[in-house]
Amino acid sequence: MTHRILVVEDEPSIAELISINLTHAGFKVDKAMQTDLALNMMRDELPSLLILDWMLPGKSGVQFAKELRANERTRFLPILMLTAKSEESDKVLGLDSGADDYVTKPFSPKELVARVKALLRRQTPVEEVGPLAIGPLQLDPVSHRVLAVWPNTDPKPIPLGPTEYRILQFFMANPERVHSRANLLDKIWGNEVYIEERTVDVHIKRLRAALAPVDCDRYIETVRGSGYRITKTPTLT
Numbered sequence: 001m002t003h004r005i006l007v008v009e010d011e012p013s014i015a016e017l018i019s020i021n022l023t024h025a026g027f028k029v030d031k032a033m034q035t036d037l038a039l040n041m042m043r044d045e046l047p048s049l050l051i052l053d054w055m056l057p058g059k060s061g062v063q064f065a066k067e068l069r070a071n072e073r074t075r076f077l078p079i080l081m082l083t084a085k086s087e088e089s090d091k092v093l094g095l096d097s098g099a100d101d102y103v104t105k106p107f108s109p110k111e112l113v114a115r116v117k118a119l120l121r122r123q124t125p126v127e128e129v130g131p132l133a134i135g136p137l138q139l140d141p142v143s144h145r146v147l148a149v150w151p152n153t154d155p156k157p158i159p160l161g162p163t164e165y166r167i168l169q170f171f172m173a174n175p176e177r178v179h180s181r182a183n184l185l186d187k188i189w190g191n192e193v194y195i196e197e198r199t200v201d202v203h204i205k206r207l208r209a210a211l212a213p214v215d216c217d218r219y220i221e222t223v224r225g226s227g228y229r230i231t232k233t234p235t236l237t
């Protein structure tokens, strides 16, 4: 299957550079200069991955990423954010908006293609697992649904982005064990040279934020100096 990549970038020379390199790597590429045009192009069929420029005329890439994540149909769509901003705070903001990865301009086309491939690889489950449960959390790998099931209340669905879902699935399949950032990078992201350990913290933060409204964030514990784990007996705080 040929993956279709949608590039949302208002600078024609950069859009062309990306398009040429991705086409050369065997992808089918569509281009949109603005988010409303991108939305039109996604109406009939979703792309395999979205490359999204931060600074766009009209709606910004960050705002667009947030809207896609809030939408049931597009919340699992992999998003690679593209930007001229390189400050650490901007990077965190970019990831917080819902992007799965981040490339700073000027970028090497080779690196961009490598990241696109890595992000697509991540969409394939690490290993097939059956339904998982820890405490009130229930995860169904077939429907990709995560529920919080507390006694005497209706099960509440927990919306998660693709990376957060994978982290939670990995945790729930390997409970009570402490996973170092390096180990998580290896298991969740694969052997990618470009991802920093700091990225793990950002996604854990997003995972906890998604679990907090149903009082499940405390099941993800930080083990100081070691990493993270999921436990069915969280320390009461």
Ligand code: CA
Binding pocket: 009, 010, 011, 053, 054, 055, 056
């Ligand atoms: Ca731009």
